[in-house]
Amino acid sequence: MIEEMDRDDRVFLMGEEVGHYQGAYKVSEGMLEKFGPKRVIDTPIAEAGFAGVGIGAAIVGLRPIIEFMTWNFSAVAFDQILNNAAKMRQMSGGQLECPIVFRGPNASARQVGSQHSHAMEHIYAHVPGLKVVAPAFPADAKGLLKAAVRDDNPVLVMESETLYGFKGDVPEGEHVVALGKAQIVRAGKDITIAAYARTTHVALEAAATLERAGVSAEVVDLRSLRPLDDNTLVASVERTHRLVVVHEGWPYGGVGAEIADRVQRLAFDALDGPILRVTTLDVPMPYSAKLELACMPQPDRVVATVLRALGREQS
Amino acid sequence: MSAEKRAPLTRAPAHPSVQAPARATQAPSPLGANPELEHLSKLYRQMLLIRRVEEESARGYAEGKIGGFLHLYIGQEAVGVGAIASLRPDDYVITTYRDHGIALAKGMSPRALLAELFGKVTGCSRGLGGSMHMFDKEHHMLGGYGIVGGHIPIAAGVAFASKYRGDGRVTLCFFGEGAVSIGGFHEGMGLAALWKLPIVFICENNEYAMGTPISRSMSVEDVSLKALGYGMDRDRFFADDVLEVERRIGEAVQRAREQGTPTLVEVRTYRFRGHSMSDPAKYRTQAELEEHKNRDPLARARRRLVESGLGEPGDPRLDDLEKSVEAEVADAVKFAHESPEPGLDVLEQSTYSGPFAY
Structure with missing residues (x-):
């Protein structure tokens, strides 16, 4: 995210706890200090609201990264993703693009119960207009995220809370993994x-x-x-x-x-x-x-x- | 972002014939010597154009040329026309599914609008959107949306982008009073107030959310009170006079542009037709409807023009203006009838930018 924000000033990060708290899972640690509150934006607990804000910013030319603290909470923003992000291009007859990334941890996370353990990728992969990726290795987490940020469509990045501690080699600098390649x-x-x-x-x-x-x-x-x-x-x-x-x-x-x-x-x-x-x-x-x-x-x-x-x- | 990645659909320019011949779109200038009356005549022409396009839409629906939902703006024209008159051309507008009048007021051609309603490839959204999805990127008309309240956070996001870029633009976000009870309204309002976004929220209160009067759906009668909890400025007035709408919305637009703060404006209006074409509006009395029709802002604007000297016997100016509207609408209906339907090839192209993701 830092490299993409350095590369393109239209990219910003928005979500709950991403700034002042340094990320609920410390994914965005240090980013508020580096980029300031204009580009690393804490939100209230209002997923439908800030998902929609991201979509609105995207259709007029910005490239938002919207973090869900977990994908479970995207359920309250489902209307925004299903009806607005996925449909924007089609219902505008191709006039408007929606280059936005939604990301966050997905699926099981050790004893957090039924409401916090959803594997949401199945639901979103069903929807034409969306792209969905789910990296297993740190290098792919970087490469797929970079590709997602540069894509002109809504891309949903399904991270895994239980893999946040997984260690592996990550190529420095420009490492982009094309979407759609197993x-x-x-x-x-x-x-x-x-x-x-x-x-x-x-x-x-x-x-x-x-x-x-x-x-x-x-x-x-x-x-x-x-x-x-x-x-x-x-x-x-x-x-x-x-x-x-x-x-x-x-x-x-x-x-x-x-x-x-x-x-x-x-x-x-x-x-x-x-x-x-x-x-x-x-x-x-x-x-x-x-x-x-x-x-x-x-x-x-x-x-x-x-x-x-x-x-x-x-x- | 690169041009070569884009599907042919976006590379293709808008259908060249969407814009009617120039003579038909140019409002006559009957009152060049009197700027105020000239302005009113321009707004009157826009309102009349909307009224006539909507009447033709109703006819097209009755004839089976238009399918799906059709929510007419008849009776509410002064809201969209007055509000948008207070904007700069590069300001953004976004609205709900009762969007035809708003789109026309923002500059969409009647050809593009009626062709969209008729499901033709020459429509603003190439026949893919229909009545509820009037988009015109060139005129910064960012669409009509079909889910009540769902576009309100998007509007806040558009205003967020203006603040992010410092482009000085203002966003107008229209919705009905039926949207005030859903979460999207509150989340959009809350974020716009929290982040001090340059936006004006315009609640077109036409008294009925489909067929349910506001007294049965809200705990307060004054919608603008909703601004208080967000520390947001508010205003509330009737849309009887299009110039008054322009002035009052203009104050909120100026506040948004100069101070970067949002306003909630409740504009009280009335739709003369049912919620949609399938609604005979039996939930209100004929007397109530007649009372509102007597307050018709379109007729009021026309009276004012007549009283100012237009339309005197032997004076062709008002007549010419109205005839030019008829000609423009007739041209648009003909265009919509004669335009081709979209081919199957648009489907995949319009779903993704670049190759279809399967």
């Missing part, structure tokens, strides 16, 4: 596991376990959910002939269902078995640590699902 983060030949954000790490852990069981799993980190890189997915499935999709959020509809539809259409002849999904269980997230872990996609559930997909169910 990456293979582990090569394999027996099965493809598609995942994104936190579940990419779950998939990698499961793949390591599977290797010890003699299964070579390829892990595709989607990075971008809309646009969705079905070319990379299809190419992987044509090599492995099987697919398991892993994501947080409920199974009904959603990104996993979308991938299952596309891959069975685009790679039907390559598939040797049904596409299976590992998702959050189809209930509101419970508080109990034990139950929450049971609800979330875990490596052991991914391992079991992969073995089932391979017809090697554990007894």
